[in-house]
Amino acid sequence: MTFDYDPQNIFARILRGEIPNKTVYENDHALAFHDIAPQAPVHVLIIPKGAYVSFDHFARDASAEEQAGFMLAVAEVCRIAGVEDGFRAIANTRKHGVQDVPHFHLHILGGRVLGPMLPRG
Ligand code: 5GP
Numbered sequence: 259m260t261f262d263y264d265p266q267n268i269f270a271r272i273l274r275g276e277i278p279n280k281t282v283y284e285n286d287h288a289l290a291f292h293d294i295a296p297q298a299p300v301h302v303l304i305i306p307k308g309a310y311v312s313f314d315h316f317a318r319d320a321s322a323e324e325q326a327g328f329m330l331a332v333a334e335v336c337r338i339a340g341v342e343d344g345f346r347a348i349a350n351t352r353k354h355g356v357q358d359v360p361h362f363h364l365h366i367l368g369g370r371v372l373g374p375m376l377p378r379g
Contacts, residue, residue, distance in 0.1 A: 261315040269305050269361035283334045287327025290335045290366075299369025300339045304331050310362040313349040332364065341368035346375075 264270070271277045272291070279291035282302050293301040306328050310316040316328070336345065345368030350357040 259314075261311040261319075263309040263311050264360055265309070267359055267361050269303075269359050269363060270309070273305070273307060282338055283331055285327050285331060285334075287324045288331035290331050293365070298367040298372060300341055300345065300367060302335050302339060302366045304328065304335055304364045304366065306362055311360050312351045312357065312362050313364075314351065316362045332366070335366055339366065339368065341366070344368060346372050 268277065272279045273289060279289075281289065281291050283290040287308070288304055288306055290302050290304040293303050306316055306320060306324055308316075308320060308324055310320060316325070320328070332347070339345075345366055348365040348367065349355075349362070350365075
């Protein structure tokens with residue numbers, strides 16, 4: 259499988275500082291910021307700083323350091339957001355996953371009971 263990265267996608271522009279964001283946490287390999295249209299009291303997006311289109315692209319091609327940095331960001335976001343009662347992590351991927359922004363991002367949603375994982379049917 260080939261992954262074609264579009265450097266003009268909105269999260270690439272956020273990483274270049276061309277578009278502002280409300281940063282929650284940042285390290286050498288990842289940036290976390292509030293979603294512009296939150297769907298829960300906690301709705302944070304965590305993105306790698308490298309040019310990865312999707313979760314499977316990142317899992318296949320990111321270095322061990324990049325993957326460790328990303329996972330540290332997940333832990334720090336959960337700590338900062340205070341989601342002790344639980345949360346949901348979602349990585350929408352391509353057409354069937356209804357991914358809108360083609361730069362890998364993990365949604366961290368919490369702050370309330372989120373309901374069923376998927377609509378029935
Ligand atoms: P996807 O459907 O690709 O999984 O989710 C993309 C997410 O990015 C959506 O939840 C959307 O609200 C968020 N988003 C889109 N554009 C921006 C933006 O410019 N800034 C921020 N903070 N979030 C954005």
